Each structure stands twice: as C-alpha cells, then as structure tokens.
C-alpha cells in the first residue's frame with residue numbers, strides 16, 4: 001500500500017513537469033500526460049509516432065471534472081450510470097471554455113472521454129487537478145501493452161517513468177461510443193455492444209470501418225505483431241506459431257493458448273501478450289484457430305483482422 005502511494009507520488013512529479021509516462025488501466029496500459037498542456041500532449045504524439053489527426057482519449061476521475069470540459073446528454077447519463085468506471089469511452093461535445101489542449105483533438109470539437117476502473121490509475125487521477133490524455137502505450141500500429149514491461153519494451157528510456165499496476169485485467173481496449181448525434185459504435189472493445197444497446201433500448205449503428213474518418217485510429221494496419229497472421233486455421237504450416245482457443249490432446253512447442261476452454265474473457269486478456277511472446281521467439285508467421293464471433297469474440301476478431309494486415313516497412 002505504502003509503495004503504491006510512493007509510486008503515485010513519483011508519477012505525479014513527472015506529470016507535473018509535463019512529462020509523458022506509462023500508466024496502468026484495466027484495458028491496456030496508457031501513455032499519459034496532462035490534457036490541459038500543449039507541450040505535454042505533443043510529447044505523446046511524438047513518442048508514439050502517431051499522426052496528428054488521430055485524437056486522444058482523456059481520462060477523468062469523476063463526473064464533475066468532466067463537466068468542466070464537455071456537455072453531457074441523456075444517453076451519456078444512462079451509460080455512465082451503468083458502465084463507468086469501466087471499459088467504455090464516450091465521444092462528447094467539447095465546451096467552448098474547456099481547457100483541453102487543441103492538440104488532443106486536432107482542433108475538433110468532440111472529445112473522447114473515459115473513466116478508468118483500475119484502482120492505481122483512479123488513485124492517481126484523484127490526486128491531480130487535471131485530466132490525463134492517454135492513448136494505448138505502444139508505437140503507432142503496433143501491439144498494445146498489457147503490463148509495465150511491455151511499455152518499457154515499446155519506449156525504452158524515452159519515457160521517464162512507468163507506474164506499475166500489474167497485468168491489465170481486461171487486456172483489450174475500451175469500446176468507443178459516439179454520443180454526439182445518433183449513438184454510434186466507433187470501436188469494438190472490452191464492453192459488449194449488446195449491453196450498450198440494451199441500456200439505450202435500441203440497436204445501434206456500427207461504424208468501425210477502417211475507412212471511417214471519425215476515428216482514424218481504426219486504420220486497417222493496426223495491432224500489428226510485425227509478421228504475417230492468418231485467421232480461422234485448423235492446422236498450421238510447419239514452423240508457424242499456432243494460437244489456440246481450446247486444449248489439444250497433444251503438446252507442441254509452437255502452440256500458444258489464448259484459452260484452453262474457449263473462454264473469450266480469458267482469450268481477450270491473453271491476446272496481446274501472446275502476440276508479443278510469439279514475435280520475440282522469432283517466428284516468421286502466425287496462424288490462429290477460429291474464435292467464435294460472439295460478444296468479446298467480436299472484439300478479438302476485430303483485432304485479429306487488423307493484425308492480419310501485415311505490411312513490410
């Protein structure tokens with residue numbers, strides 16, 4: 001307990017100096033900086049090699065601080081009451097007098113906001129008098145980070161500090177819902193879309209197409225392990241890494257289990273570390289067993305489809 005608080009103190013010291021640091025969330029690790037300060041936000045883009053037009057999510061500890069920056073509406077209140085804090089991000093209209101740096105949204109008038117559930121991150125946010133802009137803590141287009149050492153692997157000594165909060169419990173990014181006009185899903189994520197639909201009382205439009213210009217982060221090349229990946233494979237080729245969803249009777253060195261009994265929650269949690277592990281082992285390609293396309297399985301398949309758009313760079 002004591003060490004957590006002293007680590008949070010260290011994190012605050014760096015954030016107050018407008019540094020960008022690694023932070024734990026229940027979804028994936030974030031690369032965080034003061035959302036009110038231009039120079040701090042610019043550092044995030046530079047470190048991630050992220051295009052300027054790919055806006056950032058801002059993380060708040062409570063509703064009152066959010067209301068200083070954004071307008072809320074009835075749909076927001078319904079979803080907030082049910083699912084926040086947790087793996088859901090809302091797109092809301094920015095207020096004219098908001099202090100959010102224009103670099104966060106590339107001058108756009110809509111802001112992505114989230115209330116994280118991770119206890120260490122919540123404690124940190126509560127002790128700050130500004131919200132934190134934080135994209136996933138990985139170099140642009142690469143695999144997201146789900147533990148402190150993954151963040152170090154991505155950025156090395158380029159970042160001063162990583163607040164260690166253990167392994168992320170969900171392991172896959174938040175679901176993004178735009179509430180600016182008609183509610184629309186912009187990214188599949190850790191919260192099942194059907195639960196959101198049930199709460200709002202109607203079927204929602206899904207706009208997760210890579211050509212979608214609203215959330216440019218949904219590009220085709222994303223979550224890339226840097227080697228070719230094939231989906232829905234029953235038997236892999238020789239020398240390939242094979243990602244599995246259920247236990248096989250025999251054991252082989254190239255088997256990597258997301259789950260041993262088709263458990264989608266477990267599979268989501270293991271996905272990114274599994275891709276990292278395989279890449280490090282030096283495999284030249286990956287085959288993945290079919291993942292059922294239901295609930296969280298849809299999110300996993302969304303990530304796998306994007307990861308399969310490998311490009312030599």
Ligand code: TXA
Pocket residue numbers: 025027028029030031054055056057089091105108110111112114134135136137172173174175176186187214215216217218
């Ligand atoms: O779980 C998560 O959401 C993690 C943790 C760290 O909170 N964050 C995360 O951030 O996944 P990032 O930057 O990797 O993905 C944010 C996505 C991008 O696809 C971006 O284009 C979209 O959100 N986005 C951000 N601001 C937006 C806005 N104002 N309107 C539409 N899309 C936006």
Ligand code: MG
Pocket residue numbers: 135136144217
């Ligand atoms: Mg990301």
